[in-house]
Amino acid sequence: MSFQNPVFIPGPTNIPENLRKACDMPTIDHRSPLFGQILHPAREGVRKVLKSDSAEVFIFPSTGTGGWETALTNCLSAGDKVLSARNGMFSHRWIDMCQRHGLDVQIVETPWGEGLPADRFEEILTADTNHEIKAVLATHNETATGVKSDIAAVRKALDAAGHPALMFVDGVSSIGSMDFRFDEWGVDVAVAGSQKGFMLMAGLAIVGFSEKAMAATQTATLPRTFFDVHDMKKGYANSAYPYTPAVGMLNGLNQACTMLLDEGLENVFARHHRIAEGVRAAVGAWGLELCAASPDLYSDTVSAIRTPEGFNATDIVSHAASKYGVAFGVGLGEVAGKVFRIGHLGSLTDVMTLSGLATAEMCMADLGLDITLGSGVAAAQEYYRGHAVAARKSAA
Amino acid sequence: MSFQNPVFIPGPTNIPENLRKACDMPTIDHRSPLFGQILHPAREGVRKVLKSDSAEVFIFPSTGTGGWETALTNCLSAGDKVLSARNGMFSHRWIDMCQRHGLDVQIVETPWGEGLPADRFEEILTADTNHEIKAVLATHNETATGVKSDIAAVRKALDAAGHPALMFVDGVSSIGSMDFRFDEWGVDVAVAGSQKGFMLMAGLAIVGFSEKAMAATQTATLPRTFFDVHDMKKGYANSAYPYTPAVGMLNGLNQACTMLLDEGLENVFARHHRIAEGVRAAVGAWGLELCAASPDLYSDTVSAIRTPEGFNATDIVSHAASKYGVAFGVGLGEVAGKVFRIGHLGSLTDVMTLSGLATAEMCMADLGLDITLGSGVAAAQEYYRGHAVAARKSAA
């Protein structure tokens, strides 16, 4: 196995040297006070990354999918009604999970490439005068389409409708990379994973619960044990876990938060935006278009790039892997074969990004697309040259 | 944080150098063929460690507790009756999980320190002529009491009763360290974790399903998504996961299995037995007794040692940590304060074990127990000197 080239998948990201070392920890006794010295700062760090003063942060040895299940099973009961749009693979999967857990999902089908339909949500919520809808599920960043939705607008829809439903936000591919405001947006449950903005390997589900969400757990009857936030909370009070924690990864998470906060969250977001703008400049130079329908929807963590009709975009990904040893993301679900994805989140530099763009160019040329070699690279270089100052602030 | 001394907790164990390095892996694309080269051998390795020809092995980014939930939610439905003995903290917790998931648990209260009551199981199963009991839950090694139960006897009880219930076995602290025979014992679901016999950090739930258990999943209606074995199985068929896998840990698991199988499972078991016998020789020399009621119940992975009446055994654990930087295990539940535990599983040598015993002696002496310094060490030395040949076969 060669590990020379960076990866350009939309998570797991390239892991910074110091985070690898932080995770690679000898065994300690997780029932000793040492463990609290890792656990509590990690939770506090996550809370700050969420921009929250009061969220209860829970960290499970699991993944973002486990985070979704945590949100649902702790706050809802079988038969409860929830509202969700389906505008990509990850919203689709969350809806599927709801249905498997016996929830009644009102689905707003939304074109893949569009953001969450806050207006439509407002209509539905306003019409739900009995407040049968218990939760609104919102995917902040659709990793499948490279679409960032406006969570503030979803909150506004809830408020405009005067609706008390909980708002669950999937921030797996946004938190730690793009602006996320737990308190300001009135998020009730935020779901993240270790392997995106936190720049670690997969293995942790990271969730934040609002006071309102914590209250909802008192009456929610969906069965839960592994993902039970009360067991977790009780454990935390004793600097412990209800079962064996993934100590090294928590240590890594603690250090990841320190890195993000030392750099400054706004700098982190600006850095992601800058890197993404370079990628988008390249896409434009190639004469291609993003899956995301409009610039306000462009994700700063992943770009899904449409290839011409009749061309199988997945070939780019296979070809890049087999010929150049570089990993891009395939299209998923409705856009399978229609897009390929460049992940540009976490620990990434201009220089690394340019190598990804150069590789994409070679692949597209190899596969017969009408691409001028160096064209996308040049567009990105031009952008990065003019916007490089901010890069020096990056500790990542 | 100092990492100089070995730990003597009953898991996570000391992690061998090569396993730490195997887990500490740069990011690869988990959707690329490379991933299959890690996943499939890891699953195959686990199957062999389980001594099974046909078990379906599933590996979740989770812990043993998640493995329990996998067993229950995939094979059972709300209201189903299950049979379990409560003879320690871990059987207690599994029973609690059943109840939270709406299962009807018939509990056989059993003294802590005793093994599973196979005779009583046989009576109950024989009496259950309607076959209302859908599953028998058996904890192979009670980590809280250091008691190893006879799973073959539980199987015999089921067979004698002609009862079709599934047999779920918690092998978290036995598999990979003590003899476990999935096929021979007719185990339907075996549950393990990465942090015990597999010598890794916590972070993986490892489960094996029999054909009969897989069949049961077709009708089981407990809600599940994260722990759904069908999603997992579908993923595996494409060398993939239903969500982001913990690639580095899977790589470590693969290598851990290779280590165990290269050493030879019987050698691994003999090595654990030998190390444990030395510890038990020391306990005898100290004039103390094990929590386990009789030699046939003695666990080869953990010893729970009773301290004299009126003495708080937990003080030994706190004192060892604060004065000597050594981690032992406290007593849990009914035996809290009455026992302290020495974990002796995974990657451990005679030499490391002697340092644990020497530390325990210093602690007990410091705390006023009537212990002759060096007495337990001498007893263990005597044993190890006479039984050291087998040690040379150990690669661990």
Add this chain to the structure above:
Amino acid sequence: MSFQNPVFIPGPTNIPENLRKACDMPTIDHRSPLFGQILHPAREGVRKVLKSDSAEVFIFPSTGTGGWETALTNCLSAGDKVLSARNGMFSHRWIDMCQRHGLDVQIVETPWGEGLPADRFEEILTADTNHEIKAVLATHNETATGVKSDIAAVRKALDAAGHPALMFVDGVSSIGSMDFRFDEWGVDVAVAGSQKGFMLMAGLAIVGFSEKAMAATQTATLPRTFFDVHDMKKGYANSAYPYTPAVGMLNGLNQACTMLLDEGLENVFARHHRIAEGVRAAVGAWGLELCAASPDLYSDTVSAIRTPEGFNATDIVSHAASKYGVAFGVGLGEVAGKVFRIGHLGSLTDVMTLSGLATAEMCMADLGLDITLGSGVAAAQEYYRGHAVAARKSAA
């Protein structure tokens, strides 16, 4: 410190993941048989990389400079005459070392950018009828100018002159990356370091001695202890060292040789040539020239690139470091300020190389050179696209 971008200095190179892990070794007893299991295969591996059947390989905890000193002090005596050309910084430094050790160096001043003057050597050696010249010093690859010399031609010069002088070859930046034939070329002492073709960190001087060189050590009187090859040889016979060895680095060296030999030396050389050709294609597209005077002199491990008159080439290096976090090499000695260097040896891919070229373009444009962004990248892409098959054989 950020470690995200590859380095493009002419050594130390980027260190492959597995070599870092091989070097990062816990302490073993270097007087135990275990050490021999590392030492002997490492020496044998180096011998094969040198393409020798019989060279005595010595490995010192030192660097290439120490290797030079090993060659001189073990084979020569104060006042001895040696022949050397000065065509770059490293030949210059070796000459300086000779003079400090009281050797009488006949220097053939040669333009920087030219190779070793084998014809001139032949004249001088032929004229030296008394065989006063005891050794010819030849720098195989001048790292300062990116010039590879023809060592076979130097051997031919010696043979044509019927001259018995020893031939010492500095292969620090060639061995393990470009074809080197110890036996075929009649090399007497070959000098290498760990941090170039062997892809490790600096810390080892690696030398090969011919039988003739070993014989010369019997009469050589320059003082030596640390670098004494006889002490070393005596130690090796007992799987030991005359002092404490750098065990982890030897372990890494052993594995590095395994990597090179598994890939196949000819494949390794072809890979370096291919990577280098892409860099040279870029240089051409930029309208710049190499310091090396003609294509037969082009080094496959480092390119020294001339910048236009009046431009300080060193600015590119400082700018790349400070603005883009990328390391190139500065010009040294006579070509300081006139060239900047791109190292392209060791563990490097097309994709990594393209990021270096893209960075160089941005720097040159930033500093006002008339460079079309993307032009060099496109030229290299074109080359790599057409020559990528060989890349798949690379394990590096």
Add this chain to the structure above:
Amino acid sequence: MSFQNPVFIPGPTNIPENLRKACDMPTIDHRSPLFGQILHPAREGVRKVLKSDSAEVFIFPSTGTGGWETALTNCLSAGDKVLSARNGMFSHRWIDMCQRHGLDVQIVETPWGEGLPADRFEEILTADTNHEIKAVLATHNETATGVKSDIAAVRKALDAAGHPALMFVDGVSSIGSMDFRFDEWGVDVAVAGSQKGFMLMAGLAIVGFSEKAMAATQTATLPRTFFDVHDMKKGYANSAYPYTPAVGMLNGLNQACTMLLDEGLENVFARHHRIAEGVRAAVGAWGLELCAASPDLYSDTVSAIRTPEGFNATDIVSHAASKYGVAFGVGLGEVAGKVFRIGHLGSLTDVMTLSGLATAEMCMADLGLDITLGSGVAAAQEYYRGHAVAARKSAA
């Protein structure tokens, strides 16, 4: 290779986790300013460990033996007279080096097990009215015999004789573990290595030069290049090296010094003394004697233990390695076969030490010595129990 047990050789020591990580560094450009951020603090840290305000510290990619050569070749000229006692293998080797470099060594033969004969030195120096003796060589801690000499007394001898000779001190196995006072003792060159008190792997020679020693370099004519302190000093002024530095090891050295200074040098020394006292208590309980002739000579970093007449002490070392996987040190030179050595320096705890003592007991019993198992362990336990408070201050 198994790395489970600690080593008990007198260096290299067990490497602390954080130092291994500090050394395991990706490649940086050693000509960039980053390098200075590692080099200068490392040198400054060493200076403080030497207890010097003004020593020039030089660090070579080499070992302690290279440090000796640095002292000799930079300060002396062929034919110079030096004074040295031979009381162990390491003083013997240094004398041998002097002779190979053409120095005229006046050797004071001293029984192995005795310290440096300061009185005899005083006589000789007083008699040397022409001041022909240019340097006195003093081995602070004879690793072969476990004898610590009184360097202050050697200084007093020089002063009493009014003799201007330089004083070179081999502190390889003392510096960083036992009190060493460069300034107070008037040391002119101090020699250390990375693999003892600094707790790193072998690979660095660490030397400190006084102003007087620096002055001596101006006239010294022994040939030198690799070990030339002037080249080194010139490099340091530009945050550079005269050749490629071992960056990772320098990074480790920097952090090692930070660890030592954070713990406090006096605490470090007290910790070593305490560990050593436990070992000596065990030796006494075994009824054995140290090679060191009297308590004032006892080394706190290594104990050489005499075994009964007719017994081959080396068998203990071989047996410990092959049967128990534990490394002790063999006797060297005159005491080969007569002593075995327990190294107790660097990163070591009571608990680790007890495991070494327990192993030594098993080995001696296995080999037929009349040793009561547990007896030495008990004596050490008794000592450590009563002296454990200081241990809590240790960060090592």
